[in-house]
Amino acid sequence: QTSNYVYFENSSSNPYLIRRIEELNKTANGNVEAKVVCLFRRRDISGNLNTLADSNAREFEEESKQPALSEQQKHQLKHRELFLSRQFESLPATHIRGKCNVTLLNETDVLAGYLEKEDCFFYSLVFDPVQKTLLADQGEIRVGSKYQAEIPDKLAEGESDNRIQEKLETKVWDPNNQLKDPQIDQFLVVARAVGTFARALDCSSSIRQPSLHMSAAAASRDITLFHAMDTLQKNSYDLAKAMSTLVPQGGPVLCRDEMEEWSASEAMLFEEALEKYGKDFNDIRQDFLPWKSLASVVQFYYMWKTTDRYIQQKRLKAAEADSKLKQVYIPTYTKPNPNQIMRLSVRLVSASNRLLLSTAAQSPQWYAWGPPNMQCRLCASCWIYWKKYGGLKTPTQLEGEVQGLSPFTRNEGRAKLLAKNRQTFILQTTKLTRIARRVCEDILQPRRAARRPYASINANAVKAECKHTHTRQSRVSINNSLTNQWSAVFTRHILVSLHPFWNLDQASTKKKIVPGTRFQVVFR
Structure with a gap:
């Protein structure tokens, strides 16, 4: 329903988009589209803005005195941080994959609490996709010690207050006056009459309020009454002196x-800006009314709310909201993901947490992740984490992070790491594989084959060489069937050591691997 934060899927391999639903509209063909507010992750913004976000996070930790977190918790906490924006877009409601919670961060929150809850995120900064800027949210809830008033000690009984009252406050009205x-009331009526007469004499006012009724209505506003009461206060509530002050020579x-100072075109600009930004007066002034002061914009807003124009717009919006959808039912999405690997004949093995990207060594279901030439796999649990939070549970070099660093500290070598478009070719071999590689070294030429991964291997020649070499070196008679068996074993290990993802039942076919592949395998 509207105002909910939800996951949207725009790609089968990328993480979900997190959006806030503003409107649900039914299209002409019967489909439902959602007008949403965009929220961005850390992976969606530039490195410079990430540095700015790191600085903001460090300041928050110092001010709020957060409890110590482990390196893994700090790493995962970065996946829970979002950046609000003013950008809107329309997406099909059928792409919704579930609900989540997004809250504004304040210093009373404990960061570790977000990790304990599923589908829970926070934000504290606003990202502008056009200007590429990151600013503090103006709607920050002012909760915390730095926003509390300093209460002075209570005066003892009989003790006098030695503070200078004039410096603490300004007296604008004395209820114990002689009037x-x-x-x-009579003086206030005279003040309204003087205000009406003054508008009749003023040329600019006569254009804006051409009729006597409009001039009298403008003169009856609060500004006239405040001026009259201030005049009484300044003249010590002497009616004669106050009257002469109202009408000088x-x-x-x-x-x-502000309602009179603003022109009709400025009022229309304000209404347009209010529709776009809401009560974000800083953005309203900056983008629509830069010649107005912030105080002027705020005052105009509260006076504008007392006009018939505001009441009419409020009624129109209420009628429009009644005609729109309030909520929509989205069934559970059960279609298989294209990245799902239906059959996986090998078990991935970790090497210092660089290639095994999952927290589990075995899983009933695996998913392809990352560039195709990397041949990386994620287990079902890590895949769900990747889709929801846009990262991996543990820091990896493939994700551009190194273990042992604070999540709020940028890695200087990250840019160089991501700039490498070819990964190192690494093989994890057993002793039997290394022996088999030496048997047919003249035919295979391993160093040359490593540089030419596309070149096919003549399996028959390898098998014949294995058989010939084994027969020549043996001093006893060996059964031909046993020789064939060992030759097949050697050939199998040789082919696997060079092309580990070949189908071993079709080793004679000319299947090839992508150059620069980085992988590790262990056979069951």
Whole structure:
């Protein structure tokens, strides 16, 4: 339903997109589209902005005094951080893959609590995809010790307050004045009349309020009453002096508020900006009304809310919201993922956590991950984690991170690591494989074969050489069937050592591997 945070899938291999649903609209062909607000992960922003986010995270940790976290917890915590944006887009509702929770981070939160909950994220910065900037969210909830008022000690009984009251506050009205309420009311009526007359004399006001009724309505606003009461206060509640202050020799005093100072075109710009940014007055001023001050924009907003224009727009929005969908039912997505490996005849083995990208050595289901030439695999649990959180559970070089570093510290060598487009060709071999590689060294020429992975191997020649070499070196008679058996074993290990992902039942076919492949295998 609207205002929910959900996962959207736009690619079978990439992590889910996290979006907030603003509207649900039904298209002409009967499909449902969701108008959503975009949220971005750390992997979606540039390295410079990641550095800025790291600095913000360090400041938050210092101010909020977070408990110590392990390196793995710090690594996983980066996957829970999102960046809000003002960017909208429309996506098909059929691409929704589930709900999640996104909250604004404040210093009372414990970061480790986000790791204990599934589908839980936080944000504290706002990302602008157009300007490529990262700013603090203006809607920050001011909770914490730095936002608390400093309460002075209570005065003892009989103790006088030695503070200078004029520096602490400004007195604008004295309720214990000598005037009676009817006298004050009469003075306020005179002030409104003076305000109406002043608008009739002012040329710009006569254009904006051409009728007497409109001028009287403008003169009855709060700005006129505040000016009248301030005049009484300054003249010590002397009506004669206050009256002369309202109408000096140069003519009546004209007081205007923001509703009168703004033109009709400026008011329309404000309404357009309010529709786009909501109550983000900084963005409204910066993008739509740069010649206005922030205080002027805020004052105009609260005065605008008292007008008939605001009431009409509120009714129109309510009627429009009633005509739109409030929620939509999305069935559980059960189609198989294209990255799912139906049959996997080998078991992946870890080598210092560089190639085995899963936390489990064995899994009932594996998924292809990363560039095709890397031949990387993820178990079912790690695949779900990758789709939801956009990273791996443990730091790996393939993900551009090195163990032992703080998640809020950038790795200087990361750019060089990611710039390598060819990975090292590594083989993990057994003793039997190494022996088999030496038997037919003249035919195989392993060093040359490693540089030419596309060149096919003549399996018959290898098998014949194995048989001939074994027969020549043996001083006893060996049964031909036993010789053939050992020759087949040697040939099998030779082919696997050079081309580990060949189908061993069809070793004579000319199947090839991608150059630069990096893998490790162990046979059951």
